[in-house]
Amino acid sequence: MSAPKKLFIKTYGCQMNVYDSERMAEALGGEGYVETKSPDDADMILLNTCHIREKAAEKVYSELGRFKGLKAEKPDLKIGVAGCVAQAEGQEIMRRQPLVDLVVGPQSYHRLPEMEAKAREGEKVLDTDFPEEDKFEKLKNRPKAKRGPTAFLTVQEGCDKFCAFCVVPYTRGAEVSRPADRILREAQDLVERGVREITLLGQNVNAYHGAGPNGDMTLAQLIWELDKVDGLERIRFTTSHPNDMQDDLIEAHGTCAKLMPYLHLPVQAGSDKILKRMNRAHTAESYLRLIERIRAARPDILISGDFIVGFPEETEADFQATLDLVEEVKYGTAYSFKYSTRPGTPAAERPQLDPKEADDRLQRLQALLTKQQREVQDSMVGRDVTVLFEKAGRFPGQMVGKSDYLHAVHVADCDRAIGDLARVRILSSGANSLAGALID
Ligand code: SAH
Numbered sequence: 001m002s003a004p005k006k007l008f009i010k011t012y013g014c015q016m017n018v019y020d021s022e023r024m025a026e027a028l029g030g031e032g033y034v035e036t037k038s039p040d041d042a043d044m045i046l047l048n049t050c051h052i053r054e055k056a057a058e059k060v061y062s063e064l065g066r067f068k069g070l071k072a073e074k075p076d077l078k079i080g081v082a083g084c085v086a087q088a089e090g091q092e093i094m095r096r097q098p099l100v101d102l103v104v105g106p107q108s109y110h111r112l113p114e115m116e117a118k119a120r121e122g123e124k125v126l127d128t129d130f131p132e133e134d135k136f137e138k139l140k141n142r143p144k145a146k147r148g149p150t151a152f153l154t155v156q157e158g159c160d161k162f163c164a165f166c167v168v169p170y171t172r173g174a175e176v177s178r179p180a181d182r183i184l185r186e187a188q189d190l191v192e193r194g195v196r197e198i199t200l201l202g203q204n205v206n207a208y209h210g211a212g213p214n215g216d217m218t219l220a221q222l223i224w225e226l227d228k229v230d231g232l233e234r235i236r237f238t239t240s241h242p243n244d245m246q247d248d249l250i251e252a253h254g255t256c257a258k259l260m261p262y263l264h265l266p267v268q269a270g271s272d273k274i275l276k277r278m279n280r281a282h283t284a285e286s287y288l289r290l291i292e293r294i295r296a297a298r299p300d301i302l303i304s305g306d307f308i309v310g311f312p313e314e315t316e317a318d319f320q321a322t323l324d325l326v327e328e329v330k331y332g333t334a335y336s337f338k339y340s341t342r343p344g345t346p347a348a349e350r351p352q353l354d355p356k357e358a359d360d361r362l363q364r365l366q367a368l369l370t371k372q373q374r375e376v377q378d379s380m381v382g383r384d385v386t387v388l389f390e391k392a393g394r395f396p397g398q399m400v401g402k403s404d405y406l407h408a409v410h411v412a413d414c415d416r417a418i419g420d421l422a423r424v425r426i427l428s429s430g431a432n433s434l435a436g437a438l439i440d
């Protein structure tokens with residue numbers, strides 16, 4: 001038997017890309033590839049890319065440039081670009097960077113085995129179709145290894161919302177939900193391989209409406225089906241749009257014990273004028289009332305958000321409205337970005353803000369969000385949480401895991417194994433994590 005070929009994948013962007021990278025590794029696993037942690041000994045390098053902001057997209061070209069020497073040393077090395085930059089500018093990648101052998105969009109990676117074979121024969125291959133066949137089904141009978149206690153599972157992909165700043169509807173295509181039986185089968189399989197916590201993924205995950213036995217199902221109905229899977233202890237989902245936060249999902253946060261008290265619900269801005277120009281189709285007020293209803297169902301829920309500052313025509317007063325909204329919500333975590341002009345999106349045509357002004361606003365917003373994040377984390381001290389252990393800590397006897405609220409928790413003198421759940425009393429709060437002790 002010949003030695004296995006080695007595959008190096010580097011993943012950028014969102015969790016869906018992490019999930020996709022795993023599927024690509026499985027697809028190529030069927031062709032005799034094993035993963036390696038270093039590009040130096042790889043026979044194939046795949047960059048799974050993100051197009052969401054300009055910087056993210058530019059990274060791909062600088063990273064590719066770095067493989068020049070390697071390719072010169074190893075002419076058989078194949079280099080591929082996958083993900084959202086591949087989808088958005090596949091032709092241009094091929095033109096700008098001749099060392100790229102293969103370009104594969106997020107909807108075509110089940111075709112990787114054939115593409116790899118063609119690339120081995122010296123062909124340049126590009127596939128950025130949105131094919132009819134189901135890429136997930138095509139990949140289902142791949143080698144399956146034991147794995148860690150947490151996993152992502154894509155249930156919905158693409159987006160029909162067309163926020164004025166966003167490339168996702170173009171790179172990921174129209175919103176599509178996977179049928180429930182396939183998701184349940186995949187969840188069952190993950191649990192058999194050691195998974196205890198599943199995060200359901202979708203660019204608009206709460207718009208889920210996949211086919212079930214009695215017609216289309218909501219995300220909450222899917223969660224209740226997953227709730228029945230023995231051995232699955234925790235369910236999370238991300239990312240949600242405020243307008244798709246249906247009553248049954250809010251209610252599930254209060255009644256489904258496996259559904260974790262954490263919700264990522266991006267608002268982007270606090271000014272109604274800006275929200276309107278962003279085509280968000282909600283107001284600051286409707287978002288705040290929604291948060292109130294969610295907290296009524298689950299008072300201890302940790303809310304997380306995304307923000308964009310410096311969107312075209314954002315005035316100081318508009319920005320102040322964002323700060324006011326943040327003050328009112330009190331976020332447990334948040335991601336904030338300076339608006340980045342994306343070619344082909346509606347907002348790219350509008351007059352852009354002074355980048356210095358946007359930088360200044362980003363700093364002010366981040367200072368407030370960091371303060372809130374720390375306050376919420378500090379408020380955990382003295383409370384009892386459940387921790388799912390994910391790895392050994394740096395010190396002997398120490399284990400690290402995540403609380404229900406997704407805080408990292410370090411536990412000393414811990415006799416539990418990876419994949420165990422335990423009740424832990426939180427004793428202190430550090431820069432980015434909590435420390436606690438096992439209860440009894
Ligand atoms: N589907 C998710 C997230 C999409 S991208 C949602 O609707 O919330 C993740 C985040 O990146 C967005 O929430 C937004 O805050 C940010 N983002 C998207 N496009 C951007 C742009 N052009 N400039 C800056 N930030 C952007």
Ligand code: SF4
Nearest residue numbers: 159161162163166168
């Ligand atoms: Fe992008 Fe808006 Fe869709 Fe989220 S809802 S993926 S921000 S277009």
Ligand code: F3S
Nearest residue numbers: 013014050051052084
């Ligand atoms: Fe980036 Fe594509 Fe995800 S643009 S954020 S990798 S959907």
